[in-house]
Amino acid sequence: MEVLGVAVSLLAMFAGFGVLIGLLFGFFGMGGSFLVTPALLVMNYKPDVAVASGLAFVFGTSVIATLKHRDLGQVDYKLGVLMIAGTTGGIEVGKMGLHWLQSMGLADTVVSVAYVALLGGIGVFITYNAVKDDGGGGMSHDVEDDGEIDADDIPDIAKTIQSYRIPPMMKLRGGVRVSLWMILVVAFATGLLSGLLGVGGGFIRMPALFYLIGVPVPVAVGTDLFEIVFSGGIGSFLYAMDGAVDLTIVVPLLAGSALGARLGAAATSLVDEDDIKVYFGVMLLLGAIAVAVRKIGGAIDMPVLDVVALVIILGAALLVSGAVVVSSVRELRTESAPSVHPSD
Amino acid sequence: MFGLETVSGPVGASMLIGVVLLEALVLYVGYGALEQWVGPTITRALKGE
Known part of the structure; x- marks a missing residue:
């Protein structure tokens, strides 16, 4: 059975995959192209189609997730515009660095090692702070009722920068309150890494907004998504000029992820991050392992390692999204349970 | 899909990105309406009420 010339089974598979990705994207403000592009490559789509369709999908999902975060008052447009300006400059310098490494014949090795080290390093950092849970470095989704972040929730590095x-x-x-120049420096640094590594940068920018600038996690996620609307839109437009965007992939993925992103964004106001942050760090660590496995597979010409890498990534994504759903339901049930006071 | 398989160049790219943006907005509004319609029922069910 086909709809608009596309098999219904394929549409359903992409829509289901989209729900999973959307949930992570709406909750963490990252994970779009990180999951989609490797999956499409393993499904034997051409690299340019996989990258272009992944970008177009990320663009659409970020529009939906940003609108949902805007409804929750979690997008700082001023910070977003400053981050776009600083990131754009950083990406340009990063690209120059990449071209220089290419001319030296070192690009592939340096980028692969740096990517795995960065992904794994951020994963270890977040997991360590989550396990330590000293109140000064963990990620908290809680925002005070008066809209002010609790001083104890601001990481030490952010306090120094502020x-x-x-x-x-x-x-x-x-x-x-933070200096404009500090924001631009952080934005430039994250853009530099994005340009050098050729990645969207959500997994760098979202923790940077929290750990370096000190904005609450929901605002970091919402503002990061706002920035991805522009980077994803421009990136997919450039690829679409060459006809590389495949709508039979993007349309069903987006239909599923729109639902997932809505659930994920809503969960940021609901879930106690203490339940989730370890899984987030572990997902990054598993992502680093998956990227390393894929790179090794490419180096020794073993395509089966691509499939192993995809299984690790999808397993990690399923684990974390499952944890988000379970914690959300648990939180809902806790809220509805009648409170019992000792004096009663 | 939608006869846009072969489009390229600035006009084609704009049409394609426009389709993605339009779908995103339609889905945002559509799922938003659905959430308002069935959301409270699902939330109550999840709360075990």
Whole structure:
């Protein structure tokens, strides 16, 4: 059976995959192309089609997730625009660095090692802080009712960065005050890594917004998604000029992810991050292992390792999205349970 | 799909991105309406009420 010339089974598979990705994307503000492009490559789509369709899908999903986060008051447009400006400059310099490495014949090795080290390093950092749980470095989705972030929830590095009071100072959502120049430096650094590694950068930018600038996690996620609308839109437009975007992939994926992104974004206001942050760090670590396995498979010409890498990534994604759903339901049930006081 | 398989160049790319953007907005509004319609029922069911 076919719809618009495409097998229904294929549409259903992409839609189901989309729900999974959307849930992670809406909750963490990352994970789109990280999951889609490798999956499409393993399904024997051409590399340019896999990358282009992944980007177009990320663009559509980020539009939906940003709108949902905007409804929840979790997008800081001022910070987003500054991040776009700094990131764009960083990407250009990163691309120059990549071309220089290519001319030296070192690009593939350096990029592969740096990518795995960065992904794994961020994973270890977040997991360590989550397990340590000293209140000064963990990621918390909680925002105070008055919209101000609790000083104890601001990571130490962010406190140091906020202490550099170089004018003009910017007031951000969550009551955070930080120098414009510090924001641009952080944005430039994340853009530099994106340009050098050739990745979207959500997994770098979202933790950077929280750990370096100190905005609450929901605002970090919402603002990161706002930025991805522009980077994804421009990227997919450039690829679409060469006719590489395949709508039979993008349309059903987006239909599924729109539902998942809505659930994921809603879960950011519901879930106690303490239940989830370890899984997030573990997902990054497993992602680093998967990328390393794929790179080794390419180096020794063993395509089966591509499939192993995909299984690791999908397994990690299923584990984390399952944890988000379970924690959300548990939180809902806790909220509805009648509170019992000792005096009663 | 939608007769856009062979489009390329700036006009084709704009049409393609426009289709993705339109789908995203339709899905946002559509799922939003669905959430308002069945959301409370599902939430109550999940709460075990």
